[in-house]
Each structure stands twice: as C-alpha cells, then as structure tokens.
Amino acid sequence: MELLEAIKGRRSIHEYKEEKVDKEVLERIFNKASWAPNHRMKEPWQIRLYQDKGKAAYAEAVMESYRRQGFFDGYDVNKTLRLEQGIRDFLLNIPHHALIYMERDEDIRKFEEDYAAVCAYIQNVQLLAWEAGVGVLWTTSPYLHDVQFSEAIELDSRRYKLVSVLQMGYPKRIPKPKVRTPIQQKLDLCDGNEKS
Ligand SMILES: Cc1cc2nc3c(=O)[nH]c(=O)nc-3n(C[C@H](O)[C@H](O)[C@H](O)COP(=O)(O)O)c2cc1C
Numbered sequence: 001m002e003l004l005e006a007i008k009g010r011r012s013i014h015e016y017k018e019e020k021v022d023k024e025v026l027e028r029i030f031n032k033a034s035w036a037p038n039h040r041m042k043e044p045w046q047i048r049l050y051q052d053k054g055k056a057a058y059a060e061a062v063m064e065s066y067r068r069q070g071f072f073d074g075y076d077v078n079k080t081l082r083l084e085q086g087i088r089d090f091l092l093n094i095p096h097h098a099l100i101y102m103e104r105d106e107d108i109r110k111f112e113e114d115y116a117a118v119c120a121y122i123q124n125v126q127l128l129a130w131e132a133g134v135g136v137l138w139t140t141s142p143y144l145h146d147v148q149f150s151e152a153i154e155l156d157s158r159r160y161k162l163v164s165v166l167q168m169g170y171p172k173r174i175p176k177p178k179v180r181t182p183i184q185q186k187l188d189l190c191d192g193n194e195k196s
Pocket of ligand 1 (some may be wrong): 011012013137139141179
C-alpha cells in the first residue's frame with residue numbers, strides 16, 4: 001500500500017466484526033511499529049493485549065471506573081443496569097484491546113520525549129494495521145487517569161503512565177473521511193521575504 005493511501009485512507013474504526021485477528025498478524029504490526037522515532041533509543045512503548053477471556057476483567061475495571069466517576073449517577077437501578085450491560089457488551093464485542101503504556105521518567109523533558117515517541121508508535125500501529133486490513137480506534141478515556149483503575153489492572157500508576165487503549169479488529173463499517181483543513185491556513189512561512 002502506498003504511504004499516502006494509508007495515511008489518507010485510514011479511518012478510526014468504531015464497529016468490528018467478531019472475528020479475531022491472528023496473534024502473528026498483531027505481533028507483526030506491533031513489531032514493525034517499533035521503527036517509530038524515539039529519543040535515546042528508549043523505545044518507551046509497552047503493550048498489554050486484552051482478548052478472549054482476558055477482556056472480562058478489563059471491562060469490569062472500566063465499568064468500576066465509570067461508576068466511581070459518577071457516569072451512572074441519577075439513573076434508577078434498572079436504567080443503570082441496562083447502561084452497564086450495554087457498555088460491558090460493547091467492550092466485550094471488540095476483539096482486542098491493546099493498552100499502551102510507558103514508564104514515567106521523572107525528568108519532564110524526557111517524559112515528554114517518551115510520550116511523543118509512544119504517540120509516533122501508535123500512529124505506526126494504526127497505519128500498519130490499516131495496511132493489513134485491521135481497524136483501530138485510538139482512545140483516551142478518563143479511566144486512563146484513574147489511579148484505582150490502574151490498581152485494578154495491576155499497573156503501578158506512580159511508575160507507569162497509561163497512554164491509550166487501542167481497540168482493534170476487522171472493521172464492520174468504515175466511516176466516511178473527515179475533511180482536513182488546507183495547511184496554508186496553519187502554515188506561517190518565515191523566509192525573510194515580505195508578505196505579499
Ligand atoms: C490522542 C487521541 C485520542 C483519541 N481518543 C478517542 C476517543 O477516546 N474516542 C474516540 O472515539 N476517538 C478517539 N480518537 C480518534 C479521533 O476522534 C479521530 O482520529 C478523529 O475523529 C479523526 O477521524 P479519523 O481517524 O477517522 O480520520 C482519538 C485520537 C487521538 C489522536
């Protein structure tokens with residue numbers, strides 16, 4: 001696949017087929033994505049892949065975080081149960097959830113370098129997945145900042161920053177492209193010449 005075709009053709013995927021992606025295909029994507037730029041060759045990305053029966057505990061931890069954050073407040077018991085079941089089913093129907101996290105560097109500059117490298121890694125994953133016919137949704141939900149969520153999934157939040165959960169699987173539906181702004185509206189050319 002041409003680079004531009006992948007960059008422009010990739011869409012964030014919200015609906016997935018039931019079929020799982022083979023472990024080898026996912027490993028190939030995660031492995032090739034490691035060619036992302038990263039300062040000091042720290043390769044700061046870490047991945048935890050929830051799938052099959054492993055999704056249940058993850059989905060429960062998400063649900064508990066939503067409860068703590070008052071997501072269900074104000075609804076009666078039946079409505080709350082229906083909402084919870086809806087979210088649980090939604091999460092369990094996604095074939096793979098790849099939690100992307102990184103070790104926190106105490107030096108803010110290095111922390112930012114690492115975070116930027118992990119984001120470059122994630123975009124590589126998205127493009128490589130797209131080339132392999134695999135859809136991804138890059139998510140940053142509030143539970144990634146919930147210390148108790150980290151505890152529930154047994155990751156020490158003082159040591160690790162949760163960057164994203166990538167929902168992954170074969171797309172059931174590919175959304176229409178969202179128009180981008182022509183870059184001339186964002187580009188200031190500073191070449192020493194007078195503006196005409
Ligand atoms: C850092 C980051 C966080 C995102 N978080 C979410 C999210 O939590 N939920 C969601 O539906 N999409 C999320 N997205 C996807 C964007 O909404 C999506 O990229 C945007 O709408 C453009 O659509 P496209 O990727 O199909 O071109 C996120 C994207 C980025 C880069």
